[in-house]
Structure formats: structure tokens, C-alpha cells
Amino acid sequence: MKTSLATAFLDLSEGRDSLDRHFPDRSTVRTIVDETGSVLDGEAVVVVKPYDARLGPTERSATLLVNADLRNKYEQIHAVVDRARGELASALKKQSGSRATEREVSKTFANHDDRFVEAILTVYDEVVAREDSQFAQVPHNVIFEPRVVALLENPEFRNALSDYVDRYDELLEASQYFHRGRFSYYDAEQVAKNLRGHGFFDAKHSLRLNGADSHELTTAHEFEEVVAREKQAITDDPELRRKFMGIEKQLTTNASVREFWAYVSANRWLIPELGDLAALSRELWLSYLKATQDAMTDLVAHYRAAQDQLSHIKGVAANEGKLWQRVIEIFNQRFYVPFKLEVTNQLDVVLGLADLPNLAFTFIEGEHEAPVARDELVTALSQGERRALYILNVLFEVEARKQAGMPTLFVIDDIADSFDYRNKYAIVRYLEEIHRVRHFRQIILTHNFDFLRTLASRFVGYGQCHMVSRTGNSIALVAPHSIRNPFLGWKRDFFTDETARAACIPFIRNLIEYMRGPKDADYLVLTSVLHWKPDSTRITQAALDDIFRRLFGITGAWTEEGSVLDSVLSTAGDCAAKRGNASLAEKIVLSLGIRLAAERHMVHVLNDNDLWAELATKKNQTARLFQAYAAQATVSPDAMRVLEDVLLMTPENIHLNSFMYEPILDMSEDHLRTLFRSVVTLGL
Structure with a gap:
């Protein structure tokens, strides 16, 4: 229920x-x-x-x-950072031509696919400190297209590329003005551009280049012509051109590769960088970031400001x-x-x-x-x-x-x-x-x-x-009786209430067992009240009173003479005749009556006083009687079913202590009443 x-x-x-x-x-x-x-x-x-x-x-x-206020503040902070992040990613995409800017930046600087902001923070100072670079104009998607990368990693192509780079380095070393790794013609072009832009020659300054035929340069045009002639001397070198043609022979007709080579052919200064793709990728992204420095600085500023605010929010959330x-x-x-x-x-x-x-x-x-x-x-x-x-x-x-x-x-x-x-x-x-x-x-x-x-x-x-009782088609909530200590009330009514008196018997027997042991004379007398034994019918109300008075040190007496067993069975019959809810005491008395009537019936059918006397001295008398009873050829199946129900139910209901309330309370009073009537119907 x-x-x-x-x-x-x-x-x-x-x-x-x-x-x-x-x-x-x-x-x-x-x-x-x-x-x-x-x-x-x-x-x-x-x-x-x-x-x-x-x-x-x-x-x-x-x-x-969830703290709604904290969550809103948290989301607002991240919205600002996410907006700045999106603006930088968009600027990088436009600058580089790459569609996967955040992933590429993360992989390049944080060795991870999804750590874009961490990667930006890692190189921020380096980007701010560097100068603008020609690499910022190189389309990343053209150089790092998968089929192009596969070509650049091809051993045969790499050998041809290496030959070209070696010759290119030789020419730089032989140049009057350029030096490999220190001052390329790109660097010279940038110097010329800056001098012109800042009015160096207009201010009547002059410039002397360190070289074999060094002379004083007094105009921007003169300087630019010197740089152009020196650059052309390198790019028009016959051997370098042959090696360049050797590279072209390795190319396929793939559209992506053709686009790549068309770009490289127009920007041959990039060829030496193709030998180390990882270094080239890093240089490209640093250059792109430099070109989009305003957006990068905005992201870093918002992110760093957000950390202080988030730290406060986390502190509050920790308390939450x-x-x-x-x-x-x-x-x-x-x-x-x-x-x-x-x-x-x-x-x-x-x-x-x-x-x-x-x-x-x-x-x-x-x-x-x-x-x-x-x-x-x-x-x-x-x-x-x-x-x-x-x-x-x-x-x-x-x-x-x-x-x-x-x-x-x-x-x-x-x-x-x-x-x-x-x-x-x-x-x-x-x-x-x-x-x-x-x-x-x-x-x-x-x-x-x-x-x-x-x-x-x-x-x-x-x-x-409340205790719930189900009777027929109805369910009732009833006030529980004797929740804390039912025996106090039963003990008080021992000499005046037949039901309370009978319900006390297993409790008194348990106390004597705990205090004096199972061989005590009073314990054995009460056992004969709970089981049908040869001396059971001779136990009187006066004998029960005497045991009770000596155990508790009180006075009192039951007003009627007679057998305790007759009283228990009669009281059980009265309880079985009632309707509605049964109290705990009534359920105990019904259980006592059920077992006594069942054992009485089995002893009568067995009709063997010697066997009865022997079983009466052993434990589990009910079960032992049932084993002998079941061996009788004349036993009816209906009687067997009734007695099997008795064996399933009575031990836990009669031997009471604080742990044993549950079985009897959980058992329907209707079931107990029906079982008692069924056992009594079996007769002597």
C-alpha cells in the first residue's frame, strides 16, 4: 500500500x-x-x-x-571577449586568406586545436615588438593548401628546392650589398621606402653603401636604382634560373599547385623559406597578427580586464x-x-x-x-x-x-x-x-x-x-497504540484485561530467558503456554500470576480460576470474531491461538504420546510435529496447506523483541483471523 x-x-x-x-x-x-x-x-x-x-x-x-546575477555578469564578460575574439579572427581571415584562422593560430603557437586566446597571449609581446613584414601579404591558403604542402614535402621536389636555395645563398654571399640572413633585397627595398617616406634625401643627407664600387648616394632614386640592379643581378643569374626551371619540372598540372607556383614565381624571395614549412607558418602568422595589431591589442586588453572580473565572480561563486x-x-x-x-x-x-x-x-x-x-x-x-x-x-x-x-x-x-x-x-x-x-x-x-x-x-x-489498515475494499488510517513501549500498558492491565494478559506471556518468557536462561522453571512453564505440551492444560491462572509477581515484584491476581491455555484460545476466538482493525496485542493473541490450535490438532492426529513427549523436549516443536504429521497417509491436502501457513507465520510473531514488531504489524488482521478459524476448523 x-x-x-x-x-x-x-x-x-x-x-x-x-x-x-x-x-x-x-x-x-x-x-x-x-x-x-x-x-x-x-x-x-x-x-x-x-x-x-x-x-x-x-x-x-x-x-x-544557479546564481542568475552571477551568470548574467559572467555571460556579459565573455560576450565582450568573444566579440573582440571574433573581430580579430575576422581580420586574420581577411589578411591571411585562411578559413581556419583560430585553429591555425592555436596549432602554431599553443600546439593545440582550440586555444586561440592562449596562443595570442603567448606571442603578443613578440608581435608588438616586431616591424611590419612582407610576409603579411603572403596568402596562407595558397602556400599551405594541402596538395601544395604534399608537393613541398615530396623528397624529389625538396632536393630541387634545396639546390635552388643553395645557389641563391651563394649569390647573396657574393653580393656587394646584400648578405644572407642579415640584409636581403627586401630589407634594402624597405630601407629605400622608409628613407623616401621620411624625407631623408630631401633634408640634403647622403648615403654611402659598403661595397667594392661604393659611392655616395644623394637621392632616393639613386638608392633605389642600386638596389634594383643588385637584385636583378641575382635573379637573372643563369645557374639560378636553371635551378628554378628544375623546380618547375616537378610541378603537376593541379590547379592549386599552379596557383601556388604562379605566386612564388612572382615572389621568388619566398622560395628559400619553403624549405622549413613550420618556421614559415610561424612567420606568416606573426606577420598577419602584426598587420591586425589593433584588433589583437583590443582582444588582449578585454581578456586581461575580464580575468580580474572573473576572479571576483569565481570568489562569489565559491561561496555559493x-x-x-x-x-x-x-x-x-x-x-x-x-x-x-x-x-x-x-x-x-x-x-x-x-x-x-x-x-x-x-x-x-x-x-x-x-x-x-x-x-x-x-x-x-x-x-x-x-x-x-x-x-x-x-x-x-x-x-x-x-x-x-x-x-x-x-x-x-x-x-x-x-x-x-x-x-x-x-x-x-x-x-x-x-x-x-x-x-x-x-x-x-x-x-x-x-x-x-x-x-x-x-x-x-x-x-x-498513523497506521494503515486495509479491510475488504476500504483503507483506514488509525492512531497507533503503544508506539514507544507497548508492554508498559499490557503490564499495567495484566490482572484486568484478558487480551493484554495473553499478549504479555511471550514478553515475560523472553525476559526470563535473558535473565535466567532457557532451563529456568518459570521459562519452561511459559513455554508450555506457548506450545501444546503434555503439561500445558495443567498450567493455571494462579501459576501465571505467581510468575508475573515474582518477576516484577508487584501484587495482584486474576479474578478467575482455570487453565491459561483455555483463556488464551478463548481470547483468540474473541479477537477472530471482531471486525475492523486489530491492535498489536490482538494480533499477538491471534498468533498464539493459531499455533496452539495447530499443535493440538497435530498431536491429536499423531496419537503418539511417546513421540509427543520426546518432541516436547526439543526446540522447534511446531516444525518437528509438522514433519511427523506430514508423514501420515491420512492427512488431507487442505489441512496440509493450513498448517504450512501456520509454520510460515507464527515464530516471528510470537517471539517478540524490538526487532520483531515488523512481521506481525505488516500482516493483515483479516489473514490472521481467517487462519485462526481455519486451524480451529481442523478440530482435535
């Missing part, structure tokens, strides 16, 4: 209709309202199952933790993330498990950049620790430890809703089932904390009477405790 109720709330929370899962064709009506008659909002309902291996922190709980730390601390401190954990993406969750928290687990064994993945961890945990891990996910949901101030009804379905006691009481403590949150409500469902007693003793008022 409790799971069906929890499932109805789960359907509400997940926005689906409820149905009878066994009879789906039945018409189903679900109405869930609060104390004011208002329909409950599914968003305000959380159902906590006994265990759900698939449950983890939900997107809903993570969303509740204390909720996660609280959940982790609650779990690590209160629950006994062989691992500890932490959230690794706390900032991303608070800023709304990640949907779910990532949990890192560390397995602990003595002084040794080892990081472990969640799936691997789960396979190494016991069932109870897995349940404890499940509780962690419940904590996330609860704490997120607590921080958000979100009114919530938690439907707790036997969450403490199958836990060891340390973890069970950790759960009780946490449920008590939920109880103290003003905007939280709880419906706690359990079939564990010990758990019910614990909750009632901690924070659930008696008026808020």
Missing part, C-alpha cells in the same frame, strides 16, 4: 497520469490536494524511493543552484558553492562508507555552465586511498553501502530546494530499509533536519515498527503518526 501511495505522488511529480499497473484497463482517479483544498503542484513534490541505483544529482537540483560542500560534509561525516567524495565542477554548476555536478570518488582502505570511477566503486560496495551512496543524491535534492526556498513535499518511502544502524540513525537525524525547515513537509512511509518508534521519539508527534 505504501509503495502504491508513493507511486501516485511520483506520477504527479513527473507529470503523468496514475493507473492500476496490474489492471491498466480500470478507470483510475487521482486527486491530491493540500490542507486548503488546492491541487498540489508536481514541481513541489519529491518522492524518495527505498533505493534507486540510477538516481543521481538531477538537472532540476543543479538549476536551483558552499551548499555543495555542506552536502559533501554531511555525507562524509555522518554516513559510514569506505569512500569519500568531492564535486569537481562546482563553479560551472553555480554559473549554469554545467547541467550536473561531477563527483570524484576516493576509495579508502586503512591508510591507503585510491581514486576510483563511480561505476567501479559501485561494484565494490555492499548493498548497504550502495544505498548510502543513493542517499547522497537525496541530500543534493533536499539542500538545493532548501537554499532556493522552494516549498516542497517529500514523500519518503522506507528510505532506511536495509541500512546498518549507524547509517539508519544518520538518516533519522537528516529527516529531523528536514522537519525543521519551514517550507518543507514530509510524508514518511515505513513498515518497520522500530523505525516508526525512532521517528516518534525524535520529532514526529504522536498525533502525526
